[in-house]
Amino acid sequence: MEEIRLPKNPLSLQLKAEDFLPAGREEKRQLTVMRESTTFWRDAMKRLLSNKIAMTAFAVIVLVMIFAFVMPSFYPYQYDQQIRGSEYLHPMQYSEKEMKTVGAGGSVFPHFLGTDMHGRDMVIRLMMGSRVSLLVGLIASVLVLLIGTIYGSIAGYFGGAVDLVMMRIVDIIYSVPDMLTIILLQVTLKQPLNNLFDANPSLGWMRALGAPMVSIFITFSLLYWVGMARIVRGQIMSLKEQEFVTAARALGASSSRIIARHLIPNCISVLIVTTTLQIPAAIFTEAFLSFLGLGVMSPMASLGSLASDALGAINSYTYLLLAPSIMISLIILSFNLFGDGLRDAFDPKLKENKK
Amino acid sequence: MGAYAVRRFGYALLTIFFVSVITFTLMNLIPGGPFLSEKNIPKETVAAMNAKYGLDQPKWKQYLTYMGRLLRGDLGESLKQKGRSANDIINTAFPVSARLGGISILLAVVFGVLMGSVSALNRGRFSDRLLMVISTLGIAVPSFVMATFLMIVFGVKLRLLPTFGLRSAAAYIMPCFTLAFYPMSYITRLTRSGMLDALDQDYIRTARSKGVSRLAILYKHALRNAILPVITYLGPLIAYTVTGSFVVETIFNIPGLGREFIQCITARDYPLMMSTTIFLAVLIILMNLAVDLCYRLVDPRIKLK
Numbered sequence: 001m002e003e004i005r006l007p008k009n010p011l012s013l014q015l016k017a018e019d020f021l022p023a024g025r026e027e028k029r030q031l032t033v034m035r036e037s038t039t040f041w042r043d044a045m046k047r048l049l050s051n052k053i054a055m056t057a058f059a060v061i062v063l064v065m066i067f068a069f070v071m072p073s074f075y076p077y078q079y080d081q082q083i084r085g086s087e088y089l090h091p092m093q094y095s096e097k098e099m100k101t102v103g104a105g106g107s108v109f110p111h112f113l114g115t116d117m118h119g120r121d122m123v124i125r126l127m128m129g130s131r132v133s134l135l136v137g138l139i140a141s142v143l144v145l146l147i148g149t150i151y152g153s154i155a156g157y158f159g160g161a162v163d164l165v166m167m168r169i170v171d172i173i174y175s176v177p178d179m180l181t182i183i184l185l186q187v188t189l190k191q192p193l194n195n196l197f198d199a200n201p202s203l204g205w206m207r208a209l210g211a212p213m214v215s216i217f218i219t220f221s222l223l224y225w226v227g228m229a230r231i232v233r234g235q236i237m238s239l240k241e242q243e244f245v246t247a248a249r250a251l252g253a254s255s256s257r258i259i260a261r262h263l264i265p266n267c268i269s270v271l272i273v274t275t276t277l278q279i280p281a282a283i284f285t286e287a288f289l290s291f292l293g294l295g296v297m298s299p300m301a302s303l304g305s306l307a308s309d310a311l312g313a314i315n316s317y318t319y320l321l322l323a324p325s326i327m328i329s330l331i332i333l334s335f336n337l338f339g340d341g342l343r344d345a346f347d348p349k350l351k352e353n354k355k
Numbered sequence: 356m357g358a359y360a361v362r363r364f365g366y367a368l369l370t371i372f373f374v375s376v377i378t379f380t381l382m383n384l385i386p387g388g389p390f391l392s393e394k395n396i397p398k399e400t401v402a403a404m405n406a407k408y409g410l411d412q413p414k415w416k417q418y419l420t421y422m423g424r425l426l427r428g429d430l431g432e433s434l435k436q437k438g439r440s441a442n443d444i445i446n447t448a449f450p451v452s453a454r455l456g457g458i459s460i461l462l463a464v465v466f467g468v469l470m471g472s473v474s475a476l477n478r479g480r481f482s483d484r485l486l487m488v489i490s491t492l493g494i495a496v497p498s499f500v501m502a503t504f505l506m507i508v509f510g511v512k513l514r515l516l517p518t519f520g521l522r523s524a525a526a527y528i529m530p531c532f533t534l535a536f537y538p539m540s541y542i543t544r545l546t547r548s549g550m551l552d553a554l555d556q557d558y559i560r561t562a563r564s565k566g567v568s569r570l571a572i573l574y575k576h577a578l579r580n581a582i583l584p585v586i587t588y589l590g591p592l593i594a595y596t597v598t599g600s601f602v603v604e605t606i607f608n609i610p611g612l613g614r615e616f617i618q619c620i621t622a623r624d625y626p627l628m629m630s631t632t633i634f635l636a637v638l639i640i641l642m643n644l645a646v647d648l649c650y651r652l653v654d655p656r657i658k659l660k
Contacts, residue, residue: 175370177639179598180616180632181377187620188381284497291499292601292617304499311503311606318507325500333495 044269047345054341057334064331068130076109077121079128080299086111086119091319095119113323116309125301126323132302133283133331136213140220140282145275147221148228153259155229156236167233170226182219182285186294189215212295216286224278231274235267269346276339280332287328303328360648367644374636375425375629379418382625421629430630433619441630444615449634451521452604452611456596458527459534463592467539468585471546472578478551486543493540498599502533502606519608530607534599538592542585549581556580586653590646594639 023031038046048054072079086095091114098108113122155166193211239245240263248258264271289295290304298305303324310320405411412420424431430441474486509529510518517526553559554577562572600613608614612631619627 171366172370172373175366175640175643176374176377177594177598177636179594179601180635180639181374183601183617183620184378184381184628184632187623280495287497288499288602291497292605293621307499307503314503314507315511318511321503321507325503329492329496329500332497333491336495337491 044345048341051341051344054338054345057337057341060330060334061338064130064327064334065134068127068134072124072127072131075124075127077124079120079124079301081120081124083115083119083121086115087117088313088317089115089119090317114317114319116320117313120299122320122323125306126303126327129301129303129306129324130327130331132213132296132300133286133304133328136216136286136302137279137283137331137335140217140224140286141275141278143217143221144225144228144278144282145271148225149232149264149271151225152229152232153236153264156233157240157255157259157263159237163233167230170229173223174226174230176223178223179285179288181223182216182289183292183294185219185222186212186215186289189218210297210300212289212297216282216289216295220282220285224281228274228278231270232267235270236263239263239266273339273343273346276335276342280335280339283328283332283335303331359651363644363647367640370640371633371637374640375422375633376418378629378632379421382629383414425630425633430634431626433627434624436624436627441627444627445612445631445634448610448612448615451609452597452600452613455521455527455530455534455603455609455611456593456600459531460538460589460592460596462531462535463538463542464585464589466535467542468546468578468582470539470543472550472573472581474543474547475550475554475581476573487547490540490543493536494544496536498533498537499602499606501536502529502603505529505533506606521609526607530603530609533603533606534596537599538588538595541592542588545584545588546581549584550577553577553580583650583653586646586650590643593642593646597635597639 077083083095085097089095089111091112092110093114094102094108094110101108111121111123113126115121116125151166151170155163155170190211193214197207197211236259245258245262248262253262286295286302287304287307290302291308293305293308296302296305306324307321307328310317310324314321402411410417421431428442430445433439433441433444436444470486470490474483477483506518506529509516516529517523518529520526521530559572559576562576567576597613600611601617602613603609604611604614605617612635615627616631616635619631
């Protein structure tokens with residue numbers, strides 16, 4: 001049915017009778033919201049998944065983790081295996097002995113990144129170095145998360161004099177120069193820790209990590225939780241005024257239950273973001289210490305100690321330095337970018353004002 | 356302001372006390388004394404040496420003696436560098452580090468603010484992207500990687516710059532750049548986000564509508580507000596420069612306080628360890644205090660609690 005109609009003047013106030021008819025079924029359906037309602041988590045995940053930079057960084061982290069934790073089991077060389085005659089091989093180069101084996105029809109697994117001054121394969125050392133760095137980053141961040149959350153939530157929840165005293169302690173630890181104290185602790189804890197391991201054979205797993213590693217964890221748990229504690233306290237302080245806390249209290253919930261079941265789950269996004277951004281800081285510190293010769297002990301490798309070992313021969317064997325340097329920059333960069341992505345996903349309003 | 360300053364100063368003193376106790380306790384946690392490492396010294400000699408340096412006294416008394424001397428400005432004697440006092444070592448090493456650190460901080464602030472402003476004004480354009488890539492790299496690359504990379508390229512391959520010492524002006528280029536790169540990147544990002552925030556404000560629009568020139572708006576109105584986070588960052592920046600110099604001075608073999616600190620730790624020179632730690636800690640804490648007080652002077656909106 002064709003109908004000729006003049007275009008309606010947009011400014012006209014003239015009403016049409018059909019505008020007042022009851023809505024038909026078709027029209028009603030158009031008004032129902034077709035989109036499924038999303039939860040906070042699904043919304044955040046969607047934002048995160050659509051953030052290309054963050055997802056690339058996450059993919060890199062996963063790849064590095066496979067490289068560091070899975071591949072060493074399948075690799076034909078060991079990180080502390082010194083191959084005689086294969087010292088300072090360039091990438092893909094074979095030693096004379098290995099050439100002979102190849103010549104005789106045998107096969108020798110190539111040294112993709114060459115070997116170091118003791119004839120140790122650089123690829124496997126790089127894997128172990130990345131493993132150590134990642135372990136330090138993850139464990140130290142979890143420790144910081146635990147201590148900071150417990151301390152901060154107690155201070156924030158109880159408030160008043162408790163808060164005042166607890167936060168003054170945080171203030172003081174906050175202004176202690178961290179790197180100085182870490183270096184000192186690193187040096188002084190070595191001997192006592194070794195004695196402790198000798199006395200208690202049950203601590204064998206700690207011994208396997210080595211005293212320097214354990215003391216890094218101790219220093220992190222002593223010094224770095226203060227930032228986390230401040231953030232958690234701030235969150236708890238604003239959350240505890242809300243009705244659901246009053247309701248829980250009215251129902252007779254204990255303080256510890258309110259903190260653990262009601263308050264902390266509500267600031268979990270902040271916790272995730274802060275912990276993720278803590279990881280690169282820990283890796284950075286470990287590399288720094290190892291580079292100064294205060295970190296892992298030989299033959300164990302960390303990315304910092306690999307770079308430090310390579311420094312002695314940079315004139316002729318530059319490649320030894322390049323691999324660990326690129327690796328550590330890659331790891332720190334990916335964790336930073338992924339952490340930024342998480343922050344944007346969980347709290348789009350939050351601007352970059354933290355460190 | 357006065358009351359606030361006094362209270363902050365009190366906290367600073369408390370922190371310094373705390374650091375000195377930590378350092379002293381840690382030093383004494385190490386089994387054995389400083390003279391046990393040398394081979395086959397008769398017991399009497401060790402006892403005499405301990406008595407000479409007052410190490411046979413009870414620990415709390417040792418601490419009090421040390422702190423008492425510290426208050427009079429006497430930092431004790433080095434055990435390993437014979438005949439040199441800690442005062443002497445700090446007096447010669449600190450100016451070197453201070454010069455290096457001062458130049459680096461200046462570089463970081465000037466170029467960081469400049470790059471951040473350029474980046475914010477060209478938001479989304481190529482120059483902004485490029486600067487953001489550079490500053491992201493600057494935050495991710497550890498200083499020792501940066502230092503060794505520069506050393507390979509300019510020192511070893513191109514042979515343009517000297518790789519150790521500070522004997523010529525050219526020798527300052529690599530250490531200063533290494534030290535400045537991270538804070539410069541950080542300041543670039545701070546300035547950029549501060550600038551973007553400031554340029555969005557109503558008073559900028561008002562100024563523009565009144566016909567204030569673009570440059571005057573930038574430097575008189577926007578930058579003034581954008582730069583506040585940078586001033587807050589100056590405190591951590593000083594701490595970073597002091598600790599960053601450990602790596603830089605070790606790599607470039609510069610006779611500064613950072614290298615001295617690492618060396619006395621590896622040599623287990625306890626009095627020197629204690630003195631350099633306390634010296635550096637006092638430096639960092641007082642600088643932080645000064646920055647905090649300045650910050651409150653610059654921005655009158657910040658209430659003094």
